[in-house]
Amino acid sequence: MRLHCPRSAPLLIALQLAAVVGCNHSASQLTFMFITSFGQFGLNSSGVVPAVEMAIRHINNRSGLLPGYTLAYDSVRDSQCQNERSLDAFFQGIQGGPVKLAVIGCGCSVATEPVAAISHHWNISQISFFSASTALSNRSIYKRYFRTNPSFAIEPPAFLSMIKHFGWKRIAFLTQNENVFTTAVTRFQDKLKEKNYISESRLFETTSNNPTTTSDNESLFITSDDYRVFFLNSYSGPARKIICEAFQKNFTYPTYVWIMRDSFIDNWWTAAVDKSDVNCTDEELAKFLDKAISFRGYPFPENDTSITDAGITAQKFQEEYEHCALKTNYGVSDAGGRAYDAVWILAVALNRTIAMVNSSNINGTGCENISGSLVPLEQFEYSNEKMGCLMQYNIQMANFTGVSGHIQFDMNGTRIQNRIILKQYTRLAHGNMSRNQFAYLDAQHDYDFKFFPGIGNEGIYPLGIPIDGTAINKTITYSIPMVVVFYICSAGGEVFALVCLIFSVAFRNKRVVRLSSPTLNYFIVAGSMCMYASLVTHLAPARIEYGVWTTCLLSLCLFTIGYALCFGALLAKLWRVYYIFHNPATKKLFAQDWHMVLLTIIITGIGVGLLILATATTAINQFVVKEKYSTDKSPKDVTRNNYMLRCYGQTSPAFYLRALIYAYFAVLQILGIMLAFQTRKVKFPGLNDSKFVATIIYTSSLMLLLLIVNAFAFDSFLNASGSLHAIGVLILTTSILALMF
Numbered sequence: 001m002r003l004h005c006p007r008s009a010p011l012l013i014a015l016q017l018a019a020v021v022g023c024n025h026s027a028s029q030l031t032f033m034f035i036t037s038f039g040q041f042g043l044n045s046s047g048v049v050p051a052v053e054m055a056i057r058h059i060n061n062r063s064g065l066l067p068g069y070t071l072a073y074d075s076v077r078d079s080q081c082q083n084e085r086s087l088d089a090f091f092q093g094i095q096g097g098p099v100k101l102a103v104i105g106c107g108c109s110v111a112t113e114p115v116a117a118i119s120h121h122w123n124i125s126q127i128s129f130f131s132a133s134t135a136l137s138n139r140s141i142y143k144r145y146f147r148t149n150p151s152f153a154i155e156p157p158a159f160l161s162m163i164k165h166f167g168w169k170r171i172a173f174l175t176q177n178e179n180v181f182t183t184a185v186t187r188f189q190d191k192l193k194e195k196n197y198i199s200e201s202r203l204f205e206t207t208s209n210n211p212t213t214t215s216d217n218e219s220l221f222i223t224s225d226d227y228r229v230f231f232l233n234s235y236s237g238p239a240r241k242i243i244c245e246a247f248q249k250n251f252t253y254p255t256y257v258w259i260m261r262d263s264f265i266d267n268w269w270t271a272a273v274d275k276s277d278v279n280c281t282d283e284e285l286a287k288f289l290d291k292a293i294s295f296r297g298y299p300f301p302e303n304d305t306s307i308t309d310a311g312i313t314a315q316k317f318q319e320e321y322e323h324c325a326l327k328t329n330y331g332v333s334d335a336g337g338r339a340y341d342a343v344w345i346l347a348v349a350l351n352r353t354i355a356m357v358n359s360s361n362i363n364g365t366g367c368e369n370i371s372g373s374l375v376p377l378e379q380f381e382y383s384n385e386k387m388g389c390l391m392q393y394n395i396q397m398a399n400f401t402g403v404s405g406h407i408q409f410d411m412n413g414t415r416i417q418n419r420i421i422l423k424q425y426t427r428l429a430h431g432n433m434s435r436n437q438f439a440y441l442d443a444q445h446d447y448d449f450k451f452f453p454g455i456g457n458e459g460i461y462p463l464g465i466p467i468d469g470t471a472i473n474k475t476i477t478y479s480i481p482m483v484v485v486f487y488i489c490s491a492g493g494e495v496f497a498l499v500c501l502i503f504s505v506a507f508r509n510k511r512v513v514r515l516s517s518p519t520l521n522y523f524i525v526a527g528s529m530c531m532y533a534s535l536v537t538h539l540a541p542a543r544i545e546y547g548v549w550t551t552c553l554l555s556l557c558l559f560t561i562g563y564a565l566c567f568g569a570l571l572a573k574l575w576r577v578y579y580i581f582h583n584p585a586t587k588k589l590f591a592q593d594w595h596m597v598l599l600t601i602i603i604t605g606i607g608v609g610l611l612i613l614a615t616a617t618t619a620i621n622q623f624v625v626k627e628k629y630s631t632d633k634s635p636k637d638v639t640r641n642n643y644m645l646r647c648y649g650q651t652s653p654a655f656y657l658r659a660l661i662y663a664y665f666a667v668l669q670i671l672g673i674m675l676a677f678q679t680r681k682v683k684f685p686g687l688n689d690s691k692f693v694a695t696i697i698y699t700s701s702l703m704l705l706l707l708i709v710n711a712f713a714f715d716s717f718l719n720a721s722g723s724l725h726a727i728g729v730l731i732l733t734t735s736i737l738a739l740m741f
Contacts, residue, residue, distance in 0.1 A: 027070045028378040030350060032343075033093040033100040034073035035115070036130075037081040037107030043235050044265050045107040045130045047333025048340075049076055050324040052104065054317070055343035058310060066351050069377065071343070074098065079111035081235070086111035090119070099380055100124060101391065102346050104339070108235070109133035109180040116145040123372075123388025125395050127346060129339040132263070132297070133180040134187060137412040144392050146409055148338040148345065148402075150297035150417035152184045154443060155261075156191035158420035161447040162295065162439075163197075163229070166457075168257070168468035172227035173201040174242060176234035185233050200227070204238065228469035232260040236268040243269065244280035247288040254291075254463040262294035262423055262435065265333065290427035291461065294435060298421040299338065299405040309401045310344050317403040341402030349394035350377060356390060365393045418443035424460060476642045477541040478722045486535055486726040493532040493733060500737050501525040517576075519593055520569040523600050524740055527569070530562025531733045535726050552647030553615060559729070560607045560661055566736055567668055568603035570696055572596035574675040603668065610664060614657035644718050662708050669704055672697040696739050703732035 034052060037045045052073070060070045074097040079086035086106045093100055103119055103126040106112045112131035119126045120143040128136075128147040136142050137151055163171065171192065175185045185201050192199045230251070232239055239260065246252070269285040280288075301314035308314065317337065325332045333339075356362050357374045372386030380387050400407045408416050422439040438455045441447040457465060504525065508518045538555035542548045576596055631641055676697045710724040 027068055028376075029098065030066065030069050030071050030377055031098045031100055032071070032073050032346060033077070033090070033103045033105070033124075034075070035077045035079050035086065035089050035093070035103065035105030035107065035111070037111060038078045043081045043108045043237075043263070044331075045333060045335055046076075046078075047265070047325060047330045048129060048335050048338075049330050050328055051321050051333075051336035051340040052343055054321060054324065055310075055340045055347075058312065059344065059347045062311065066347060066354070069350075069354075071347055071350075073104070074100075077105075079106040079108070081108040081111050083110055083114045087114050087118075090115045094122060094382070099382065101350065101377060101380060102127065102395075104129070104342055104346065107131070109136065110178055112136065112145075113142075113179070116142040120144040120388075122382040123385055124382070125388070125392045127342040127395065129342045130335045133183065135179060135183050137414050139412045142413070144388070144413075146345075146395055146413040146415075148299070148342045148404065148407060148415050149335065150299065151414045152297075153187070153414075154297050154417060155184070155295070155420065156187045157443070158297075158441040158447045159188060159295070160191050160195065160197075161441050161449050162293075162422060163468075164195075165449040166257075166465050168229045170198045170227055170468040171200075171229050171231055173199060173231045173233055175201050175203050176238055177203045178235075181233045185231075188231070204234075204242075226469055228255065228467060229257040230259065232258060236264040239264070240269050240285070241278050243285060243288050244278040247280055247284055252288055254461070254466055257466045257468075258289075258292040260292065260294050262296040262298075262334075262421070264294075265331070267433070286427055286433050289425040289433060292425045293422060294425070295420055295422045297417050298419065299407070299415065299417055301401075301403060301405045308403055309348075310340070310403060312403065314403045337402070337404035341400065341404050341407055344402055345395060345398050345400055345407060348400060349391060349398065352394040352397075353377065353387075353390050356394075362390060365390060367393060420447070474640060474642050475544075476644055476718065478539050479719050480541065482719055482723060483539045483541060486539055486723075486730075489726070489730055490532045490535040493730065493737075494529055496734070496737060497525050497528045497532065500528075500740075517573065517593055517596060520572060520596055520600065521740065523565045523569040523597075524736060527562040527565030527567075528733045528737050530558045530565065531729055532562075534558035534562060535729055538725060539722055548647065556614070556647075556658065556661075557611055560611055561604065562733075563665060564604040564607035565600065566733075567665070567672065567700065568600035569596075570700075570736070571603065571668060571672050571675070572599045574672060574697070575599060578675050578678055607661065607664065610657070610661050614661070662704075665704055666708070669697070669701045673701060696736050699735045699739075700732055703728045703735075707732075 036048060037043055056071055056073075059065060074093070077089035077093060079089055089106070090103070093103075102124050103115065105126075105128065106115050107130055109131040112126075112128050113133065113136060116126050116128075116136060125144040125146065128145070129149060131147055132149055132152045134151055134153045136145060136147065137153065163169070171188075173185045173188065175181050182203070189199050189201060230246075232242060234242070243258070246256075246258070269289060270282045278285075301308070304315040304318075305313050308317075310317075312320075314337070317340065321336050321340070322332055325336070354377060356365070357376060360374060362368060362374070367386055367389035370386045370389045372384040372388075374390075375384065375387060377387075396409055396413070398407055398409060410416055420441045421437055422441070423435040423437050426434050426436055428434055437452055438460055439449060439451045441449055501522070504518050504521045534555045537551045537558060540547075540551040542551050573596065706728045707725060710721055710728065
């Protein structure tokens, strides 16, 4: 009879063998193969042995379950978390001792994969409690494989949700070059790529004496300016060496974040557990791990105090399991509950198989036309495909509430699991460490990130959430004080223009005003107000492309229309003087006002036509260009790229169309200068504003030259260019109004 809590591993195995040979002679024994890992590379699943013992004891004491039979295993075999050693253990189990009806094991995924790929040839099924590799979900290879722990497949979308919560978009994967890890990291990177996140994976060899370098002898650590968030994707043995070097390179919190799977045993970083030589003390490694995050898909019971199908509550199981485990050399494993449930799944499946064999009714199982015969389980042989199929079917149909939660398998034999648990390493007093649950992500709710009650970002990262190393791209705009100054000047100009307009309207019947063509004065005031308004839009602090496009377009339109109105009216006035004194015939003595209005409208119309051409032929992304302005460092020592959005890129159609508009203005200025030169000697009281118009022409020519040089030579200097443009427009517009009124 099995002891409840054997005191040592040798005693436990001796008692197992005694049970096999001499216990309960009235019942036939059903044997399964039990393979686990005793700590190779630091991955130790041997802590499940007491849980498996508990399951066997509870099953054999359960009346009505496996009537006439007892369940047992012949010995605990060690896979050492190696594929070759795992195969050796499997073949030893097949060749020695009683016929095995199933395999429970084999510890880590590396050890499980080769056995799961061949065990179906002996018509036996395999149930794992520890292996999570996504590769094991391939039913075409692993034909009779099941697992009571979730697959890694649910991790990528949960991982994406987690890093989204913390605002990380740049991840470095440090990956052990084993299929279980490389396959997983490919899934992670594919998921990140879908959301335009940036990631890089660097591989290191399992057998390398220096896992902190890649196979190409490059440093495993990516420069600090590139990445701040690291996902350590390996077994715990190499992980210990990597975190030691990371500690020595000061890749630590609060500047850096480390994430790993929660599949390592307690105190895995200590010399007592891992015997590999590292140049760090346990205390230093514990300091490094403080605030690191671990995560994994965890099955869990809905209620710790509810009776499960095994006839025990999850809480009672955990108490008994820990009590037993602490009395052995195995210790406690977080896989204990899953291993316990794996044995129960097997027992229930065998119980159903017994019932089907006794009734000879296997309809609907898919095993009806399989070769072999229905025989009692104690007569099973490895060549009996029908019995192997029947046992597989009954495992597949599991609908069992165990101590690790409810268990059902998908069509690939993987436990259906929808929750990822996040834990954080926390450094306690005296150098002790704990891994505390702080959040979970549920697949049934789109992997929505949720903290456990009473926990928040401040509790996880009291110094603030670390940044991911992504360069900060900042769009800069005009200096706000500068903008305020010129906005005030623009508002003052608008008031001045309004005063001039009121003056023209109020005194339009006065001879001196009437002789200056009040209608043209209205055009000049309207144009001046447009140019003053163009400053508001030109200096508007927009930071997005559409906003910059809007302000650029409004500024160009207002300035073009305003300039054309003002200069068109001034040119009309000069043309009138020139016309009078170069056409002395009496009938042509005076040009009518409508002639000058028409000329102003034509000049303005050409400018409007050029604007329509510019806007109709240029898309937003051609009109607005983004250019790097400067680079500096943020307070957290992260590269900060300062960009500016310019209205006219030198390779865009808008650049040449704006040049065409300025060329049109230059032609008007040349015509104005020519007319001013031709009328420079005119002195006639009825044309008293002609000399002021000429002065304006010369002044505006200088200001236009300033604006053109600034637009095409200094536009890369944001505040300087904006200031020169504003000064030029203010001088140009104000001089027109001051000299005309």
